[in-house]
Amino acid sequence: MYRFIEEHRHEFRVIKMCEVLGVSKSGYYGWKNRKPSKRTIRHDVLKKHIYQIYIQSQKRYGSPKITQVLRSKGCTVTQRTVSKIMNELGIKSITKKKYKATTNSKHQLPVYPNILNQSFKVSGLGSVWVADITYIYTREGWLYLATVMDLFSRRIIGWSMSSRMTKDLVLSAFRKACTIQEPRKGLIHHSDRGSQYASIEYQRISDIT
Template sequence: MTKKYDKEFKMQTVRLIQEEGKSVAQVAREMGLHENTIYRWMAEFKQDGSQAFPGSGQLKPEDKAVRDLQKRIRDLEEENDILKKGHALLRQRPALIYSFIYDHRFECRIAKLCETLEVSRSGYYKWTKRKESKREKRRKKLERRIRRIFLDSRRLYGSPKIHKVLQKQGTKVSEKTVARIMKELGLVSRTVKKYKATTNSKHNFTVFDNELNQQFQVLAPNKTWVTDITYVPTDEGWLYLASVMDLYSRKIVGFHMDERMTKDLVLKALERAYMQQGKPQGILHHSDRGSQYASHDYKARLKEYSMKGSMSRKGNCYDNACIESFHSVIKKELIYLEKFKTREQARKRIFEYITCFYNGKRIHSSIGYHTPNQYERLYRFAS
């Protein structure tokens, strides 16, 4: 026999939990109710407040009319929701409609789904028991691969990069198919588009000519380096990041972080790049006109390392586009996605991002969808 409880009973039960601090399990045990029943009451009360439980208790004829109208409204809203989600499938094969019903079986009633999408319940249940076709198996395998690549990219890759990774793995599929599957699976890149420049070019230091001249395609590693500074917000204040990129592999060969944007910040980043890359000679070093890079100490270090200086033209953001692009990427993929309480926390996350993810796992379209470390190794193997 189905038990029925009036509105007052349900509301008192919910308030007992909310105001007395009793757990759902305890109340269910004491009242002899199923826990799911109480959870359902709580959800309805949270959604509608004082208007919750309109059909509970003994109803007058006029109340029954209201209840029936409310039920019809809910049915229409449910049907409308189903039609919105399933519109693209209405003209497709029944198997696709059955798949849609299966995917949304916990959101809407199966009977209502079948009725709205004009398929039989018996046909749907028969479909759930059939064996998967080879095509369906291939599709599910592709979905798993796409999801794995997406998660492995830290939920940052869009369909173009996932398509390229699949190609490298030997999976033949179009980019449009990848994009469609990602949309169906709800896989959306979580990058945030924000960026702002930092360095100050208003100073009295002499500057180098623009020797790079936007020649961003380089034939070998350790021939051309570009460098720049960006900022990282934390609850403790700004943290500044100076980075050095090898234009051949797009690898960040050196970087340093500090709470002050001084010449020591950029000197340390350059020193690390020079040492970590094996003290290469004859490098063309390009930067913007910031005072840190134009300082006497920095120029002396370039001379010590046998590097030739180059600087962007005044007001031309494209002359140093590659390293600025990296700083834009790290902001979109890390800095603006997290809130750092301390500078130390930011340092740890940025270090891990650059050394492990950016250099080691993130593919780049400009180098044939390889990672910087891979592209550098390919050159070494070919030499």
């Protein structure tokens, strides 16, 4: 959790991320100011390399192959360690059915045209909102974070988190945004073309605003 906040602190306000992720601000700064041990640093570096190799293999590599790749790059590591870290990350070799933690843009639901491809100016608060979904790894597994950002202020005004990527996730974030900041008449609401955002319920509620 704290590492996610650290990596995104230039994009979002720390206090908002702490609130969304359910951690304290003091806990984050305590973690940030704590000097990590050499063992912790090595473990974190290994995690990054293992996850990178896993993604580059299109999620096909298991611990034996990843261990082999790491050793070819001069990293001294055992397969047992690689297997343990893969379990921590919640990843494993996928040989038959691939799963992508992303929105589905090949659905048959109606979508609105991409207005942001056109030339326009953001006139003020509540005139353009941008919605997005990111996924982060926690000790409890993968979590999905839906956000709504006001493009004029660059502030996150709506958010929601869940272990599943559904229309309710994005609806919750949008409703919170409407509560925190009243949208202007003629609001431009931009999102990707995933099925969550193209759902009838989501388009209906965004049309109301």
